[in-house]
Amino acid sequence: MIEIRLFATLRQGREKIYHEPAEKFQTGRDIIEYYQISQNDVSIFLINGIHSKLEDAVKAEDVIAIFPPVGGG
Amino acid sequence: MYGSYNAKMARINLTTGSITVEELDLDKAKKFVGGRGLGTKILYDEGIAKVDPLSPENKLVYLPGPLTGTQLPTATRYMVVTKSPLTGMIASSNSGGRWGADLKYAGWEGLIVEGKAENPVYINIQDEKIEILSAEKYVGMLSEELDETLKEVHPKSSVLNIGPSGENLALLAAIMNDKDRAAGRSGVGAVMGSKNLKAITVTAERKVVPPADEVALKEVNKSALQKLREDGVTGTGLPTYGTAVLVNIINNVGSYPTKNWQEAYFEEADEASGETMANTTLVKQGFCHRCPIGCGRVIKLDDKEVGGPEYEPIWAYGANCGVKELEAISRANMMCNEYGLDAIGTPCTIAAAMELYQLGAIKEEECEGVPLTWGSGEAIITWTKRMGEGKIPLAKLMADGSHRLCEFYGHPEVSIAVKKQELPAYDARGIQGIGLNYATSNRGGCHVRGYTIAPEILAHPEQVDRTTTEDKASWVKIFQDLTAVIDSLGLCLFTSFGLGAGDYALMLNAATGTDYDDNQLLEVGERIYNIERLFNKEAGMKPEEDTLPKRVLEEAIPNGPSKGMKSQLNEILPTYYELRGWKDAFPTVETLERLGLS
Numbered sequence: 001m002i003e004i005r006l007f008a009t010l011r012q013g014r015e016k017i018y019h020e021p022a023e024k025f026q027t028g029r030d031i032i033e034y035y036q037i038s039q040n041d042v043s044i045f046l047i048n049g050i051h052s053k054l055e056d057a058v059k060a061e062d063v064i065a066i067f068p069p070v071g072g073g
Numbered sequence: 074m075y076g077s078y079n080a081k082m083a084r085i086n087l088t089t090g091s092i093t094v095e096e097l098d099l100d101k102a103k104k105f106v107g108g109r110g111l112g113t114k115i116l117y118d119e120g121i122a123k124v125d126p127l128s129p130e131n132k133l134v135y136l137p138g139p140l141t142g143t144q145l146p147t148a149t150r151y152m153v154v155t156k157s158p159l160t161g162m163i164a165s166s167n168s169g170g171r172w173g174a175d176l177k178y179a180g181w182e183g184l185i186v187e188g189k190a191e192n193p194v195y196i197n198i199q200d201e202k203i204e205i206l207s208a209e210k211y212v213g214m215l216s217e218e219l220d221e222t223l224k225e226v227h228p229k230s231s232v233l234n235i236g237p238s239g240e241n242l243a244l245l246a247a248i249m250n251d252k253d254r255a256a257g258r259s260g261v262g263a264v265m266g267s268k269n270l271k272a273i274t275v276t277a278e279r280k281v282v283p284p285a286d287e288v289a290l291k292e293v294n295k296s297a298l299q300k301l302r303e304d305g306v307t308g309t310g311l312p313t314y315g316t317a318v319l320v321n322i323i324n325n326v327g328s329y330p331t332k333n334w335q336e337a338y339f340e341e342a343d344e345a346s347g348e349t350m351a352n353t354t355l356v357k358q359g360f361c362h363r364c365p366i367g368c369g370r371v372i373k374l375d376d377k378e379v380g381g382p383e384y385e386p387i388w389a390y391g392a393n394c395g396v397k398e399l400e401a402i403s404r405a406n407m408m409c410n411e412y413g414l415d416a417i418g419t420p421c422t423i424a425a426a427m428e429l430y431q432l433g434a435i436k437e438e439e440c441e442g443v444p445l446t447w448g449s450g451e452a453i454i455t456w457t458k459r460m461g462e463g464k465i466p467l468a469k470l471m472a473d474g475s476h477r478l479c480e481f482y483g484h485p486e487v488s489i490a491v492k493k494q495e496l497p498a499y500d501a502r503g504i505q506g507i508g509l510n511y512a513t514s515n516r517g518g519c520h521v522r523g524y525t526i527a528p529e530i531l532a533h534p535e536q537v538d539r540t541t542t543e544d545k546a547s548w549v550k551i552f553q554d555l556t557a558v559i560d561s562l563g564l565c566l567f568t569s570f571g572l573g574a575g576d577y578a579l580m581l582n583a584a585t586g587t588d589y590d591d592n593q594l595l596e597v598g599e600r601i602y603n604i605e606r607l608f609n610k611e612a613g614m615k616p617e618e619d620t621l622p623k624r625v626l627e628e629a630i631p632n633g634p635s636k637g638m639k640s641q642l643n644e645i646l647p648t649y650y651e652l653r654g655w656k657d658a659f660p661t662v663e664t665l666e667r668l669g670l671s
Contacts, residue, residue, distance in 0.1 A: 005321075005325065007318075007321045007322070007325075007348065008310065008313070008314055008318055008321075008347070008348060009309070009313065011348060016343070043305060043531070043532055044322065044530070044531070044532060046325055046326065046634075048634055049325060049326045049327045049633070049634020049635060050326075050540075050634070051326075051530075051532075051536055051538070051539070063634075065321075065325040067321075067322055068305065068309070068310070069304075069305020069306055069309065069310055069531075069532075070305070070306060070309075070310030070311075070314065070318045070319075070322070070531075071306050071310055071311075071318065071319060071322065071526070071527070071530070071531035071533065071570070072306050072307075072310065072311050072316055072318075072319070072368065072531075072567050072570060
């Protein structure tokens with residue numbers, strides 16, 4: 001399984017967390033397309049806490065976290 | 074040409090009661106901009122680096138910037154500069170709200186307060202009139218109540234004050250203004266308390282400060298507003314979720330210090346996140362004067378609308394104390410505002426006390442019925458109140474910060490601080506650049522002296538690898554220099570998500586008639602950073618104080634996405650010094666000459 005965590009405005013109309021079979025997705029881009037998230041709304045894409053590209057491969061047991069442009073502390 | 078600088082400053086001596094009007098030294102002002110830069114230069118020239126911070130010899134400089142009070146976005150901030158009783162080095166804490174803009178509208182570029190009043194007083198400013206009045210009947214009053222009371226006495230005024238902790242000379246005391254805004258760090262409230270100065274009220278007729286070039290200012294204002302609106306952080310993220318939107322981001326990169334930095338990932342973080350607040354207690358956004366962003370949160374607590382916690386106190390009271398309940402965190406944060414305490418240093422000291430309790434160094438009988446247990450909402454609220462009151466011996470010690478507390482109990486390694494000031498909410502083991510910034514910050518442990526979280530985490534202006542040291546020395550230097558400028562202009566640092574050095578140069582030029590380009594303005598920032606360092610050198614800072622806590626350097630993160638990481642500070646510090654033109658932590662003669670500081 002892959003755990004997909006969505007944050008901030010990406011939660012609007014979606015769940016906070018999804019668990020999906022790993023074979024459903026090859027890359028990050030597959031994930032955002034599946035959840036109908038526009039690439040422009042993805043500012044931070046983390047695979048297991050490491051900043052990654054949408055082209056990067058995802059695999060079983062990965063934790064994916066996706067954030068829109070946010071921040072400032 | 075003064076442009077948006079006011080031509081006069083007031084020097085107020087509380088020992089003699091004398092109030093002197095001084096002409097602003099325009100050359101000095103333009104060389105150091107204003108606010109943080111000019112304030113440090115004034116104190117350095119007047120020999121303040123060597124004085125006892127809580128003696129009448131110390132001075133408090135309250136300085137808005139040249140842009141404060143103009144129509145530019147966020148042009149409301151002021152800086153209070155003094156010698157810190159917490160760090161023994163330069164302190165410059167800034168705040169928004171409205172007070173800074175009103176001081177400019179009243180016609181003053183700044184106030185220099187010196188000496189010590191015999192009895193508690195406050196300063197009342199009504200345009201050109203300044204008077205020192207008795208504050209005896211306000212002694213012991215909580216900050217927000219005092220704000221309301223003084224507004225009744227001086228209708229339409231903006232109020233800046235200290236709460237009971239400032240009166241008690243607690244080294245974690247903040248200066249509050251406009252109810253819930255705070256110049257929070259480095260114990261500036263204790264300096265005010267040491268002068269028997271309880272408050273400063275300002276009332277002004279004027280409602281805007283005219284710039285040197287009205288047409289150019291209008292143009293740059295329009296373009297800045299558009300950039301801030303279009304930027305994802307200032308246009309959407311901060312308005313919708315406030316700074317607390319960072320909770321989930323920083324936790325998900327495994328750099329959210331937990332239980333006094335013993336861990337760096339908090340399983341329940343989302344329960345006290347910006348997203349949760351937006352869906353539960355949030356009533357509306359909070360705006361400072363002239364701010365188009367509105368990162369502030371107004372929340373409902375006991376049927377009352379109050380200022381909600383920012384990212385920093387949510388982390389410090391939350392994960393850092395092992396507490397997950399947003400309500401307890403919000404109450405403890407409100408207590409900081411009421412007693413006038415630093416909402417970072419205070420909860421971080423409670424976290425250190427919790428670790429001392431875990432170690433058995435603090436005994437249960439010292440806790441007077443409220444044990445310092447990890448995860449206890451009751452403990453964070455009660456101990457904040459106790460620190461504000463300063464009556465119980467342990468609470469009084471805690472109110473002087475974690476460094477002194479942990480030294481007292483024989484565990485200095487438990488204090489997670491740099492230069493005796495507690496570190497903020499980003500674990501420097503998982504984010505290498507911010508660690509270098511913490512270590513070299515002139516006011517001690519602080520994130521907003523060089524917020525490399527922007528490139529290292531938030532992809533602003535571009536994404537850089539948080540886990541490596543590559544190029545971090547130059548990122549830190551440029552962020553520190555640019556921040557020194559923004560802090561001196563009188564604008565909010567958050568504007569830098571949407572604006573760059575070139576925008577700030579255009580703003581300053583339009584407002585004051587200067588002719589800076591972006592590189593020249595960054596050099597001004599570098600000059601400011603170096604005058605602060607000179608102040609610290611004269612105050613007795615040692616090169617080895619440019620470091621991080623032992624835990625951050627030696628103990629790898631034990632859990633979460635950054636498991637196994639440590640700070641590699643010692644690898645990048647020499648490169649940073651080389652870029653700065655410093656030797657053994659201080660500027661060389663050549664650097665001082667280059668920056669016009671010799």
